[in-house]
Amino acid sequence: MKILIVGSGGREHALAWKLRQSPLVDELFIAPGNGGTALEGTNVPIAEDDLPAIVAFAREHSIDLVVPGPELPLVLGIKDSLAAAGIACFGPNAFSAQLEGSKAFAKHIMREAGVPTADFGVFDDFYEARDYVLRHGAPIVVKADGLAAGKGVVVARTTEEAIEALDDIMVKKIYGSAGAHVVVEAALAGEEASFLALVDGETIVPLPSAQDHKAVGEGDTGPNTGGMGAYSPAPVLPADRWDEMTELVIRPIVRTLAAKDTPFCGVLYAGLMMTADGPYVLEYNVRFGDPECQPLLMRLDGDLAAIMMAAATGRLDSVPVTYNPRTALGVVIAAQGYPGSYDSGMEISGIEEAEADGAKVFQAGTSLKDGKTVSRGGRVLCVTALGDTLAQAQQKAYAAADRVRMEKSYYRRDIGNKGLSRA
Structure with missing residues (x-):
């Protein structure tokens, strides 16, 4: 099988790392990729939003499956373009991708589907x-x-x-x-959780819960970022509630989109607020979260290539999706100043030492220059480790992160603390 991953972040490195483990995969390409994905496959210089070039490359290289990592190509309609070329894609079509591409669309679909969400207004x-x-x-x-x-x-x-x-x-x-346009909605109080599911249009396979940390500063202070760390599972959403959550926030959306003759395929991600009055959906994403993807894929025991191809072809019920029962935790190392202005081009070392005890350093904002790995973005690395408990996963991830050396870098020291206090 030949697979093309689209994107250049830590999520895409994690996808490449996991797909490379599949015995089904003969060749793996990443467009445009980063310094980490170059270790797993072949980077190709095509921007993630250049749909004609992506489709042309897929045709020329007889790609069997395209896996878009970020939301932008999905919102632009990469699934539709590839379908016209007869190429399988693990992701939703442009209509369904509006769940992430338009917050107003998502709120209206939630209301139509009966999914609990905060009261809102939409304005232009x-x-x-x-x-x-x-x-x-x-x-x-x-x-x-x-x-x-x-x-x-x-x-x-x-x-x-x-x-x-x-x-x-x-x-x-x-x-x-x-x-x-803007959406203005009631503020909800509680603890956030990430709940993702694999979908093939009809079959739904829920994934273990996770928790992201959006704020740049410890104690959830400062401006929001793309995510400063994540862990799975999240004690705020234990395993005995995953089936309930599937029926409450995933199946109604899948059913509603199917009724519109636009069945959803790929990853449907519900960002939840666990309030005193029950769970409410804050937003939907239509792809793996970054950095939730990294700990989730560290825990996945199944064959990701087989799972994604089955989902893309309506056969998700034919493949097993199993997970390591241990906890995984990832810590994002960012450039100082992110999400504002920051320097780039800093040399990164210590990755091999960080991975010596079983941790994995997923690269995001990196590139290779003169044989060295250098920073090329705000979120640079996600150091991820497995542990028998959340406390052990946290200890291993931070021990590994401490071995990474990069000037003008920063990472939160409290990833996982909310889970530990709840446990």
Whole structure:
């Protein structure tokens, strides 16, 4: 089997690492890839949003399966383009990908499907959105409707802060066209959890729960990022509730999209807030989370290539999906200053030492230069380890992270602490 992964982050390195382990895989390509994916397969210089070039490459190299990692190519319609060329794709079509590409679309689908979510309003006029904020008061959440690289959400503690966010998004257009519409919704209190499922249009296979850490600073302080660390499973969503969660937040969406003749295929990811009144969906993603993907794939015992091909061809019920019962935890090493401005080109060393005791260093914002690995982004690495307990996984991951050397780097020291306090 020949597989093409699309993307260049830590998630894509994890996908390449796991797919390379499959005896079914003969050749593995990553477009455009990074310094880590180059160790698992062949990087090709095609941007993740260049759909014509991706399809042309897949045709030319007789690719059997394309695996888009990030949301952008899915929202742009890579599944539809590949289907027209007769090439299998593990991911949803453009219509279903709007679950992530448009927060307003997702909220309306949730309402139609009966999925619990916060009360909301959708606006394309600044003054109407401002009046909604003034009527409902704070705390309140303001979201840019479109894709904003995980940075288009503001949890406003005051009405002034909410109006400032509306001004930034709708008037100053700091997120460009992603802010043409905004969703303003009630703020929910509780603990967040990530719940992902594999879907082939009909069959649903829930994955173990996980918990991401979005804020850049310890104690969940500072601005939101693409994710500073994650672990699986998450005690806030134990295994005895996974079937319940499937029926509450995954199956209604799959059923609703199927009724629209746009069956969902790929990974459906529900970002949950576990409140005193029960779970509510904050958002949906239509791909593996990054960095949730890294600990989840560290735990996967099954053949990922066989699983993805089965899902892409409507046969997900024909392959086993099994997981290591141990806990996995990943710590993101970022460049100082992220998610604001930061330096790049810093040399990275110590990866082999970090992996000496069984940890895995997944590379994200990296590239190879003169035979050396250097930084090329804000989130640079995700150091991931397995342990018999969450405490042991945390200890192993941080011991490994401490062996990595990179100037002007930073990582949170409290990944997993919420799970430990709950346990």
